[in-house]
Amino acid sequence: MTLSPRPLRSVVVGLGSYLPSRILTNEELAATVDTSDEWITQRTGIKERHIAAPGETTSMLGEKAARAALADAGLGPEDIDLVIVGTSTPDYTFPSTATQIQAALGMTRGAAFDLQAVCSGFVFALATAEKFLRSGSHKRALVIGAETFSRILDWNDRTTCVLFGDGAGAMVLEARESEGSLTERGILTTHLRSDGRHRAKLHVDGGPSSTGTVGHLRMEGKEVFRFAVGMVTDVVTDAFAATGFTAADLSWFVPHQANRRIIDMSAAKLGIAPEKVVATVHLHGNTSAASIPLALSVARDDGRIERDDLVMLEAVGGGFTWGSALIRW
DSSP states (O other): OOOOOOOEEEEEEEEEEEOOSEEEEHHHHHTTSSOOHHHHHHHHOOOEEEEOOTTOOHHHHHHHHHHHHHHHHTOOGGGOOEEEEEOSSOSSSSSOHHHHHHHHHTOOSSEEEEEOOGGGHHHHHHHHHHHHHHHTSOSEEEEEEEEEGGGGOOTTOHHHHTTBOEEEEEEEEEEEEOOOOTTSSEEEEEEEEEOGGGGGGEEESOOTTTTSSOOOEEEOHHHHHHHHHHTTTHHHHHHHHHHOOOGGGOSEEEEOOSOHHHHHHHHHHHTOOGGGBOOOHHHHOBOGGGHHHHHHHHHHHTTSSOTTOEEEEEEEETTTEEEEEEEEO
C-alpha cells in the first residue's frame, strides 16, 4: 500500500522591491498643474512618488525586484520554474513582460506570463501562482508586481497625475508539504472577484484593438472611492469565513496603497485596529500592482512583519477587480 502525499502549501521564502531613483514631490507637481501639497495630502495622503527614468521599462524594474527577492530567499534563477507578473504597463503588447524578466534573469526553464488585473494584479498573480504550486505542477514561483504608470498619465489632469507612481515588488513562493493546519506557514486562502460593468469609472482610453494607441488613464474619482470602501471588503470577510479567523486575529493588514482615506475607512469597516494597518502611500503613491509587495517589503524590512504573523492582503483595481490573500508569514 502506498501512502497519499501530504497536501502542499505555498510558503513565502523571499521578498524584494525596487523603486526608481527619481522622486517627484507634491511641491514639484504644484509647479506644473493647478494643485498644492495641501490639496493632495488632504485628499490622498500622498507626499511623493517615484518616476522611472527615460528608457527604464517595467521589465527592468521587475527584474531588479526579482533579483532582490531571490537574494532574500537564498536562491538563484535556476531554482524558479514559474514567473507571473502583474502589470498594466507592459514593455510591449507582446511578448509578455514576464518573459523579458525571465530572459534578463538568465532563465530558460519553466513558464512565464503576465496577468492583468490593474491594481489587484499582485493579489491575482499570487492566487494564480498558489494554485500552480499547490497542484504540484511547479515547485517555486516568482510573483512580481511591476508598473510604470507614469507612461500612461495625462500630466495636465490634476485629478489623476498626482496619484500614481512607478515601482516593482517581488515575492518568491515555494511549495512545501503541509499538515493543513492554519498555524503552519504559507498562503491560507485567496478570494478573487471581478465586475466588468464598471469600465468607465477607471480605465485607459486606448488600446491596440480599439484606438491603436496607448491612451491615458481616466478615472471617476468619487465613484472609485465609493466602490473601494463600500464593496470590496467582501473578499476579506470571505477569507475570515473560510478560516474562522477574525479581524482581531490579524497581525497586519496590507491593502493596496491607492488613497489613505480608502485604507483607513476600509480597515475601520472591517474592524481592524489602526495600529495593524501598513500604509506606504505617502512614500510611493499608487503604484498599482506593485503597491502591495512594496508595502510588504517596507513592513518586513523595518521589523513589523515577522515569521508566523497572520497577514491579510487586499486590493481593488480597474474593471473592477478585487481580491484578498491571507498568509501565515
